[in-house]
């Protein structure tokens with residue numbers, strides 16, 4: 001019975017309660033007073049005011065249809081091929097081709113997911129594909145790293161020149177690589193040493209360096225490479241460059257890495273030895289880069305001058321100098337500097353998508369474990385009859401749903417950001433989503449092995465593969481520690497290390 005629609009119960013009819021459900025004493029059959037009923041009516045009217053939208057997590061018809069379409073591909077094409085490509089440790093080109101033929105792989109497919117104003121289509125489809133298999137899923141979705149970098153940093157002309165080439169065509173599918181990490185620069189991107197030097201004589205960039213762990217590195221045509229143009233400026237001196245392997249000399253794939261999981265996805269080092277590319281291949285354009293570098297040099301010079309002044313003043317008054325620095329630090333710690341939200345927002349935009357992939361793996365392992373627990377009998381009854389097993393499964397379901405809610409929230413905020421709105425990023429919401437989903441995937445897949453016992457530990461069942469695949473989600477796209485750092489900085493406003 002609801003407060004707004006009290007229906008008389010059979011017993012109420014004989015106990016002096018009127019048809020409205022409210023008795024002469026002003027108390028309804030459910031014990032709700034007339035005053036409260038009136039208030040409920042007013043609240044109902046308030047809720048129907050224009051401008052208020054109901055909160056809903058329900059998917060619309062189109063979202064359900066596309067999710068189900070991706071699920072069918074995952075169930076019919078990806079799943080049956082998963083174990084084979086994991087063993088072969090090779091890129092599953094036939095699966096990518098099949099996905100391209102039905103419109104699930106390619107630039108158009110990505111744009112269609114991207115335009116959903118709720119932001120949910122992208123994580124919905126990623127969850128389904130990675131539910132099918134994470135290694136194959138990464139082969140289908142790893143290209144998104146490079147195309148997103150072109151989209152985020154490039155000009156509209158660069159979008160149309162390079163983004164279609166990342167994917168190729170259904171008859172000639174391609175993958176692309178995003179090369180940021182280096183042997184000495186993983187979590188710490190400021191340590192990137194790959195250099196891009198402008199050669200005025202030929203109007204070209206010359207790139208030298210080594211990239212590590214690049215998904216699709218060397219097998220891609222389009223490589224988006226993060227390099228430093230002015231090492232003195234740290235990350236502010238870096239830029240991203242499009243390097244089409246088919247048009248350059250000096251780009252070589254290094255060792256293809258043999259991995260713990262995601263084995264159907266190609267990961268390799270990439271070497272750049274005097275690789276020459278046109279000046280126009282810097283994302284955002286050379287003029288914009290020159291302006292940005294000039295601004296960064298000016299503010300670095302101003303900072304140096306201020307530090308020199310402070311040092312000179314501090315020579316005569318050490319304690320006072322320390323006090324001033326302390327005060328500045330405190331202001332930075334408690335205030336919300338202008339631009340903080342904007343820079344955080346940039347990082348927050350895509351992390352949830354990686355979280356959705358992890359949820360796909362977790363859900364797959366949970367489903368296998370649930371089925372197994374219902375059918376496997378020990379001590380004369382299904383093992384799920386024991387709370388020790390049933391509670392594990394309850395926790396798995398709970399944690400997967402909790403992670404998905406965080407992913408959907410971050411997806412919704414990211415969509416708002418792309419519409420030009422300023423969502424209220426406060427707690428590193430994108431990082432929260434990725435962190436939670438990654439850790440849930442590791443825990444859930446491990447518990448799934450436990451529930452399957454000896455069978456879970458063998459390659460006869462898929463949960464050991466899922467466990468191997470899940471582990472990367474606490475490492476790439478920002479390790480769990482780095483996500484916690486982002487969240488800790490966001491909630492404290494302090495530069496926690």
Ligand SMILES: Cc1cc2nc3c(=O)[nH]c(=O)nc-3n(C[C@H](O)[C@H](O)[C@H](O)COP(=O)(O)OP(=O)(O)OC[C@H]3O[C@@H](n4cnc5c(N)ncnc54)[C@H](O)[C@@H]3O)c2cc1C
Pocket residue numbers: 145177178179180181185186187188212213214215216259262267472475476477478479480481482485497
């Ligand atoms: C399968 C796979 C695919 C990948 N794909 C790509 C790709 O396509 N493109 C690309 O550029 N890179 C890619 N990477 C690289 C990946 O992003 C890095 O491995 C990741 O960023 C971590 O860097 P690292 O391995 O150097 O670890 P490190 O940065 O050396 O970290 C080692 C440990 O120290 C911790 N740590 C580091 N700094 C701190 C700190 N300040 N506070 C607390 N703890 C800290 C880390 O959390 C981690 O536990 C891929 C890696 C793998 C394995």
